[in-house]
Amino acid sequence: MKQRQKRTGITLVLTGEGKGKSSSAFGTAFRAAGWNMQVLVIQFIKGKWKTGEQQAASRFENIEWHALGDGFTWDTKNPEQDRRTSREIWQLCQQKIRTRHYDLVVLDEINYVCQYGWISGQEIAAFIQQEKPPWMHLILTGRGASKEVIDIADTVTEMRLVKHAFEQGIHAEQGIEF
Template sequence: MKSRDKRQGLVLVNTGEGKGKSSSAFGVVFRAAGWGMKVCVIQYIKGQWQTGEQKAAARFDNIEWHALGDGFTWDTKNPQQDIKTSREIWEISKQKILSEEFDVVLLDEINYCCGYNWISGQEIADFIRRQKPPWLHLILTGRNAAPEVISCAHTVTEMTMIKHAYEQEIKAEQGIEF
């Protein structure tokens, strides 16, 4: 593994209306863990239900996992609680990034929080530019990535939906979508 003093920490953003934003990020998480890097996954939206990714990550001793969200916030009945939860998760995220304990941090679904104006894109971008350790790889996923976040990223991928099983009344399948 490349030492931190020789590593260029990248900021990756996976956004767009299509599927695969988090799945792509989890691929990077497992790749980094396979190389012995210490990884932290922080999930903003997904609640306490189990996913295959979380079950797989439990097999690694170098992946720390935090599913902290209140669930699917687009169905929210309490937007004030969602804002409060998102702000609390953002504070935890900053602590983990600044701890210097991790080589890779994934902020899964944080872009939704920007899209809902719960955390400003400018606040996230300013933190990345001013405080993220230069060797740390940071991944941000979710629809509606803020322009400010996009501008400070090294790599931005927009997922475009062409066709989805849900449109054919096929529900989420275990092992494929969770």
């Protein structure tokens, strides 16, 4: 593994309407773990959902995984609670990044909570610019990435929806969607 002081940390944003944002981030997380990097994944929306990627990550000593949030916020009955939960998760993200323990941090679905106005893009971008160690890699996923986050990112990929199985009446499939 390349020594931290010789590494250029990349901030990567995965956004857009198409499928594959989180899957791409998790693939990168497993790649980094394979190189003995310390990996942190914090999920903003998933809550108590059981996912294959979290089960796979539990087999690695160098991946720390937090599936947090109140579930799918577009079905929320209590937006104020979702806002509070998102702020608490954001505080955890900042605390973990400040430890400087991790080589790669994935903030899964943070763009959604930013899009909902629960955490501002300006606040996220300022934290990244001021506090992310220069050698740390950071991935932010979710639809609706803010302009401020896009502007400070090194790499931005927008997934474009061409066709989705859900449109054909096929619901989320284990091993593909979760």
